[in-house]
Amino acid sequence: MPSASPSQTPPPVHATAAILSVGDELSLGQTTNTNSRWLAERLTSLGIITVEHVTVPDDEPALVAALLRLGSIAQLVIVTGGLGPTLDDLTRQALAQAMGDSLVEDPLALEQVEAWFTSRGRVMPALNKVQALRPTRAISLQNLHGTAPGLYAVLAGADCFCLPGPPREMHPMFDAAVVPRLKPPPGRTVATRVLHTIGIGESDLATRLGPMMKREGDEGVLVGTTASGGVVSVRLRYEGPLAPYDADHLLEKHMREVRVRAGAYVFGTADDTLPAVVLKLLHDRTQRVGTVESCTGGLAASMLTDTAGSSNAFAGGLITYSNLLKQQLAGVDPAIFAPEGPGAVSRECALAMAQGGLERLQTEHCLAITGIAGPGGAVPASGTRPGKPVGTVYIARASRQTEGGRVSTDVRHFTMNGDRHAVRDWSAKSALAMLRLHLIGAEELKLLRQAD
Amino acid sequence: MPSASPSQTPPPVHATAAILSVGDELSLGQTTNTNSRWLAERLTSLGIITVEHVTVPDDEPALVAALLRLGSIAQLVIVTGGLGPTLDDLTRQALAQAMGDSLVEDPLALEQVEAWFTSRGRVMPALNKVQALRPTRAISLQNLHGTAPGLYAVLAGADCFCLPGPPREMHPMFDAAVVPRLKPPPGRTVATRVLHTIGIGESDLATRLGPMMKREGDEGVLVGTTASGGVVSVRLRYEGPLAPYDADHLLEKHMREVRVRAGAYVFGTADDTLPAVVLKLLHDRTQRVGTVESCTGGLAASMLTDTAGSSNAFAGGLITYSNLLKQQLAGVDPAIFAPEGPGAVSRECALAMAQGGLERLQTEHCLAITGIAGPGGAVPASGTRPGKPVGTVYIARASRQTEGGRVSTDVRHFTMNGDRHAVRDWSAKSALAMLRLHLIGAEELKLLRQAD
Numbered sequence: 001m002p003s004a005s006p007s008q009t010p011p012p013v014h015a016t017a018a019i020l021s022v023g024d025e026l027s028l029g030q031t032t033n034t035n036s037r038w039l040a041e042r043l044t045s046l047g048i049i050t051v052e053h054v055t056v057p058d059d060e061p062a063l064v065a066a067l068l069r070l071g072s073i074a075q076l077v078i079v080t081g082g083l084g085p086t087l088d089d090l091t092r093q094a095l096a097q098a099m100g101d102s103l104v105e106d107p108l109a110l111e112q113v114e115a116w117f118t119s120r121g122r123v124m125p126a127l128n129k130v131q132a133l134r135p136t137r138a139i140s141l142q143n144l145h146g147t148a149p150g151l152y153a154v155l156a157g158a159d160c161f162c163l164p165g166p167p168r169e170m171h172p173m174f175d176a177a178v179v180p181r182l183k184p185p186p187g188r189t190v191a192t193r194v195l196h197t198i199g200i201g202e203s204d205l206a207t208r209l210g211p212m213m214k215r216e217g218d219e220g221v222l223v224g225t226t227a228s229g230g231v232v233s234v235r236l237r238y239e240g241p242l243a244p245y246d247a248d249h250l251l252e253k254h255m256r257e258v259r260v261r262a263g264a265y266v267f268g269t270a271d272d273t274l275p276a277v278v279l280k281l282l283h284d285r286t287q288r289v290g291t292v293e294s295c296t297g298g299l300a301a302s303m304l305t306d307t308a309g310s311s312n313a314f315a316g317g318l319i320t321y322s323n324l325l326k327q328q329l330a331g332v333d334p335a336i337f338a339p340e341g342p343g344a345v346s347r348e349c350a351l352a353m354a355q356g357g358l359e360r361l362q363t364e365h366c367l368a369i370t371g372i373a374g375p376g377g378a379v380p381a382s383g384t385r386p387g388k389p390v391g392t393v394y395i396a397r398a399s400r401q402t403e404g405g406r407v408s409t410d411v412r413h414f415t416m417n418g419d420r421h422a423v424r425d426w427s428a429k430s431a432l433a434m435l436r437l438h439l440i441g442a443e444e445l446k447l448l449r450q451a452d
Numbered sequence: 453m454p455s456a457s458p459s460q461t462p463p464p465v466h467a468t469a470a471i472l473s474v475g476d477e478l479s480l481g482q483t484t485n486t487n488s489r490w491l492a493e494r495l496t497s498l499g500i501i502t503v504e505h506v507t508v509p510d511d512e513p514a515l516v517a518a519l520l521r522l523g524s525i526a527q528l529v530i531v532t533g534g535l536g537p538t539l540d541d542l543t544r545q546a547l548a549q550a551m552g553d554s555l556v557e558d559p560l561a562l563e564q565v566e567a568w569f570t571s572r573g574r575v576m577p578a579l580n581k582v583q584a585l586r587p588t589r590a591i592s593l594q595n596l597h598g599t600a601p602g603l604y605a606v607l608a609g610a611d612c613f614c615l616p617g618p619p620r621e622m623h624p625m626f627d628a629a630v631v632p633r634l635k636p637p638p639g640r641t642v643a644t645r646v647l648h649t650i651g652i653g654e655s656d657l658a659t660r661l662g663p664m665m666k667r668e669g670d671e672g673v674l675v676g677t678t679a680s681g682g683v684v685s686v687r688l689r690y691e692g693p694l695a696p697y698d699a700d701h702l703l704e705k706h707m708r709e710v711r712v713r714a715g716a717y718v719f720g721t722a723d724d725t726l727p728a729v730v731l732k733l734l735h736d737r738t739q740r741v742g743t744v745e746s747c748t749g750g751l752a753a754s755m756l757t758d759t760a761g762s763s764n765a766f767a768g769g770l771i772t773y774s775n776l777l778k779q780q781l782a783g784v785d786p787a788i789f790a791p792e793g794p795g796a797v798s799r800e801c802a803l804a805m806a807q808g809g810l811e812r813l814q815t816e817h818c819l820a821i822t823g824i825a826g827p828g829g830a831v832p833a834s835g836t837r838p839g840k841p842v843g844t845v846y847i848a849r850a851s852r853q854t855e856g857g858r859v860s861t862d863v864r865h866f867t868m869n870g871d872r873h874a875v876r877d878w879s880a881k882s883a884l885a886m887l888r889l890h891l892i893g894a895e896e897l898k899l900l901r902q903a904d
Contacts, residue, residue: 291771302751
């Protein structure tokens with residue numbers, strides 16, 4: 001029911017933003033909100049400061065109140081969620097109500113929703129028709145990755161974008177339909193850089209960076225570290241009056257300083273991932289790697305193959321979860337598993353797996369991982385020896401030397417901590433880190449959690 | 453500067469809660485907010501409904517405004533963050549200002565902060581003294597896991613608890629100091645259930661559930677669906693006057709109704725995951741599965757082995773990324789890759805991979821996946837044929853029949869959409885879903901995105 005009609009004039013600039021997330025699953029704590037952070041990070045990098053994040057349940061009055069309030073405190077409001085086809089999806093109605101507007105069917109949006117189903121050989125369920133509704137003064141935004149179109153409207157003097165909740169639909173729509181319409185404030189430059197490290201802990205890295213990390217920054221450059229999934233990233237941020245070119249120049253200078261202080265632990269910048277960097281190092285040398293995995297059960301191979309173009313540098317792998325398969329597939333000597341042998345979780349076994357894989361996968365390099373991921377169920381029955389607690393992992397690398405065909409090897413013993421998932425993740429990444437250190441000639445570096 | 457003095461009478465009951473998170477690192481998107489979800493989940497389970505989550509930066513006026521507004525819309529306000537010793541920690545001041553109160557040093561709190569340092573053989577830095585400040589009408593809450601004491605006060609007629617930001621300090625303080633002071637509404641029970649499905653789309657599922665999903669609920673039970681990573685979950689929620697036992701009984705009745713309507717697509721409840729359910733079905737039959745993966749490169753195996761105890765039902769796998777390894781490791785007939793053959797991405801190749809794996813991995817079941825994950829780099833050079841776009845995936849299952857040793861097979865052709873990551877994820881899950889359907893005798897069911 002349209003009532004008041006707030007300002008329909010769009011703001012001249014987007015200095016501030018507010019992010020509104022919609023959904024019972026978020027407000028009741030059933031799901032972690034990842035959209036909100038993603039959006040704030042993108043906005044910050046574009047020079048727009050997020051002043052408030054709000055999450056409300058699937059409740060129309062709460063949604064309308066939040067829209068109006070956020071539209072009055074920020075120049076840009078980004079809403080995620082509540083655009084689905086079901087009755088608990090209320091963003092369309094709430095936006096219309098907050099705008100003092102009513103809903104109308106958008107013929108082009110309907111066509112696009114229908115086309116989405118048709119292109120997948122399906123007929124659009126009648127339910128999805130409501131997704132083509134929009135306030136009369138709003139614009140529908142095409143969704144190339146799902147059925148829910150987005151919406152753009154002026155709300156209470158702010159520019160308001162409503163995007164679908166699923167990240168794989170929301171992210172591309174933000175890039176395609178929101179970013180081109182953003183108006184970051186002129187005369188203020190925000191520039192950021194990021195460097196990624198692997199194999200060094202956050203506090204050791206902070207110690208190396210020393211005075212670069214002081215709270216007030218150095219030459220206006222703030223430096224911070226964040227750790228995520230074993231990768232410790234160094235974030236540099238400039239916000240001030242410098243022209244963009246000069247700000248970039250300043251940040252590059254500080255980047256060089258970080259590289260000097262952090263050394264070979266730095267593996268990349270921006271969107272670089274460890275697997276992509278390793279694959280590129282291999283590709284540049286026209287070499288390939290294979291994997292032989294026990295406790296990681298395919299995770300290291302999966303990390304490599306999740307990167308586009310991995311077939312240039314990854315040939316294949318063996319998952320030798322049982323000791324029998326370690327022998328049959330990778331050719332590990334059965335004596336290793338004998339009562340007096342070192343067992344499946346040992347330096348000897350890791351090395352034999354890597355050497356066997358090198359031969360059978362016919363690659364220049366092979367990485368092998370064997371360990372105890374916990375919480376107990378995955379301990380190979382005949383491979384457990386006293387003194388091998390959960391988190392004990394041996395990782396081996398074997399490489400064919402380009403000259404003479406000799407095989408060079410490196411085996412390391414790690415003591416991982418955390419749950420099964422963490423031990424596996426860290427093991428797979430440490431294997432990739434070992435290969436990287438070998439390829440760049442920095443094999444002397446010790447990796448985090450390496451015992452010997 | 454104390455000004456107005458809002459109501460100092462605590463609410464008789466906590467029917468509703470609001471959660472306020474404080475910190476630039478959250479508002480600017482540098483860190484994911486996990487506290488908010490944790491608190492909402494705990495409150496929901498205690499019968500208290502979270503009506504709004506808010507995140508504000510380290511900004512005193514914004515913090516004061518949020519405190520006053522949330523105190524007026526909810527009976528319970530939980531604040532996290534901003535209690536540290538540095539200048540950007542503003543929760544103490546903001547609370548005092550919102551209460552129309554001033555700050556005073558709490559001698560007991562100071563003693564506890566000092567003791568925290570002493571017990572670690574350190575002297576309290578002068579900076580930390582401010583952490584013992586509290587509004588005169590507030591109570592300090594002891595922090596056993598860090599230096600920041602919490603605060604409790606009545607604010608705008610609501611009970612307000614301020615807790616430290618680090619989860620390992622916040623969680624125990626919530627349990628020790630907040631939970632005993634909570635007043636969930638008597639005579640109101642909140643109970644929730646969740647069922648997970650795989651292989652059916654969200655709108656098709658909603659159509660099957662039909663009237664169960666009506667907005668006002670059925671017998672007080674609200675039913676909603678959420679999709680995450682291909683798994684569509686049905687969430688049931690009861691909130692009302694029934695005794696907990698009766699509410700559980702009612703939800704179980706509705707759970708049965710969902711199971712009837714959604715059929716064999718339902719694979720589990722609560723914390724069940726698809727890999728864990730498949731492993732349990734195998735374990736119950738003392739059978740094991742192996743994998744032969746091309747485009748998923750170890751992802752299906754990795755999903756299985758990420759589950760504790762997987763070694764009981766998973767033996768190992770082959771990652772046959774190159775066509776040469778498909779032949780050498782899995783025994784695929786080279787004729788398949790010949791110019792006139794069906795190629796690496798074909799029904800024939802998937803079937804040969806599954807049959808070869810069954811033999812070489814010596815398991816009762818084998819799953820094989822071959823396809824084009826995109827964006828192009830991973831297309832096997834000799835396996836691409838016209839008419840096989842990115843997202844074309846063939847998945848095969850081969851199983852040894854318990855009687856007679858005969859091999860039963862199932863091959864399906866899928867048309868996946870999304871990026872490389874999505875195609876791989878969906879492919880691995882579809883393979884597990886195919887094995888599950890076979891094990892429960894529902895192999896006739898078609899899976900989402902299955903072309904034929």
